[in-house]
Amino acid sequence: MLLKKYILTTGAAALVLSSLSLPNAASAQKIPSLKDTFKKDFGIGTAMNNAQIDERDPATTAFIASQFNMATPENIMKSALIHPKWDTYNFEMADKLIVFGKKHNIKINGHTLIWHSQLPSFIRGIKNADSIRTFFTDHIKTVAGRYDGKVLSWDVVNEALNEDGTMRKSVFLQYLGDDFVTEAFRLAQQAAPKTELYYNDYNNEQPAKRAGCMALIKKIKAAGVRIDGVGIQGHWHVGKVPFKDIEESILQYAALGVKVMFTELDIEVLPRNFQGADVGQRMTANAQSNPYPEALPDSVQNQLAADYENLFRLFLKHKDKVTRVTFWGVNDADSWLNNWPIRGRTSYPLLFDRKNQPKPAFEKVIALKN
Numbered sequence: 168m169l170l171k172k173y174i175l176t177t178g179a180a181a182l183v184l185s186s187l188s189l190p191n192a193a194s195a196q197k198i199p200s201l202k203d204t205f206k207k208d209f210g211i212g213t214a215m216n217n218a219q220i221d222e223r224d225p226a227t228t229a230f231i232a233s234q235f236n237m238a239t240p241e242n243i244m245k246s247a248l249i250h251p252k253w254d255t256y257n258f259e260m261a262d263k264l265i266v267f268g269k270k271h272n273i274k275i276n277g278h279t280l281i282w283h284s285q286l287p288s289f290i291r292g293i294k295n296a297d298s299i300r301t302f303f304t305d306h307i308k309t310v311a312g313r314y315d316g317k318v319l320s321w322d323v324v325n326e327a328l329n330e331d332g333t334m335r336k337s338v339f340l341q342y343l344g345d346d347f348v349t350e351a352f353r354l355a356q357q358a359a360p361k362t363e364l365y366y367n368d369y370n371n372e373q374p375a376k377r378a379g380c381m382a383l384i385k386k387i388k389a390a391g392v393r394i395d396g397v398g399i400q401g402h403w404h405v406g407k408v409p410f411k412d413i414e415e416s417i418l419q420y421a422a423l424g425v426k427v428m429f430t431e432l433d434i435e436v437l438p439r440n441f442q443g444a445d446v447g448q449r450m451t452a453n454a455q456s457n458p459y460p461e462a463l464p465d466s467v468q469n470q471l472a473a474d475y476e477n478l479f480r481l482f483l484k485h486k487d488k489v490t491r492v493t494f495w496g497v498n499d500a501d502s503w504l505n506n507w508p509i510r511g512r513t514s515y516p517l518l519f520d521r522k523n524q525p526k527p528a529f530e531k532v533i534a535l536k537n
């Protein structure tokens with residue numbers, strides 16, 4: 168597949184560049200913008216890591232601002248990082264993200280208030296319900312309260328379900344019981360009346376887990392508590408994207424009166440022997456586990472492009488229900504899939520390559536609107 172050449176500068180700098188007779192400059196053109204292309208359809212988001220939030224590389228900052236109008240912190244708002252000790256919060260990076268969002272016109276989705284993973288280490292020492300409840304209540308009040316009016320939304324609860332739709336045996340289920348999800352939304356609603364409140368999970372487009380997720384949403388609503396949206400993480404595998412389940416999920420969730428979002432989109436191209444995104448699940452490396460250390464073969468690249476094209480076609484078909492599509496990382500080098508479920512692999516799950524150059528998948532997605 169022939170790839171277009173793009174220059175990575177915009178505005179005045181781009182004009183100067185194209186007027187110079189540099190090799191490539193003549194054929195180079197400005198990269199189309201995802202956020203502008205889908206402006207009338209849905210928000211386009213990315214996960215942001217520490218270096219990006221810190222604006223350590225100006226070119227990266229400019230690139231993020233040109234492509235995305237929404238962002239989710241990849242880690243810094245998780246409880247282990249924002250609430251490291253029982254009575255200590257660390258808001259430094261989260262506050263920086265708020266500033267970044269304001270400066271670059273990017274709306275922030277807080278991720279995440281209540282999750283069984285990346286919990287502060289002190290939680291492990293707690294063996295009674297009262298203390299878990301105190302942590303749960305104080306955490307939601309303090310964090311959601313601080314950012315009310317500053318973030319657009321919160322993933323209030325992340326990954327509370329098992330694959331069969333039953334409740335995951337987390338520390339919250341164990342000590343607080345089945346109602347902890349509703350309680351989390353009730354506390355978030357009180358602390359953050361101006362913030363949209365979402366439930367977020369992976370594989371919740373699969374029928375059994377979807378049924379559990381719909382039951383949770385109904386239960387929250389039946390208690391008179393507000394829930395504004397559901398996030399389908401969207402960690403899928405090349406050639407195996409479950410389009411039918413995804414479409415049914417968009418329709419069924421929307422029928423419950425909640426917004427539908429794709430919140431952590433990436434499409435894995437490396438071998439994996441399970442589906443989904445349970446961060447606790449790992450695989451042992453072998454001679455076949457890192458097949459493309461140098462480059463992605465054309466056949467896989469083309470399948471990846473076709474998968475993204477079909478996904479965005481589906482999102483556009485249901486743009487009245489789908490409010491946001493967020494990629495889990497800016498480019499392939501940023502992706503968590505280079506290190507999960509096996510460390511140190513070379514993955515290619517996103518629309519931009521390691522130099523922020525558009526991949527064939529990007530061209531296909533943009534072409535849907537041209």
Ligand code: XIL
Binds near residue numbers: 325431446503
């Ligand atoms: C991942 C991050 O990308 C990694 O940097 C971190 O080490 C583990 O968590 N589901 C989620 C995200 O909701 O928070 C996870 O993010 C990926 C799976």
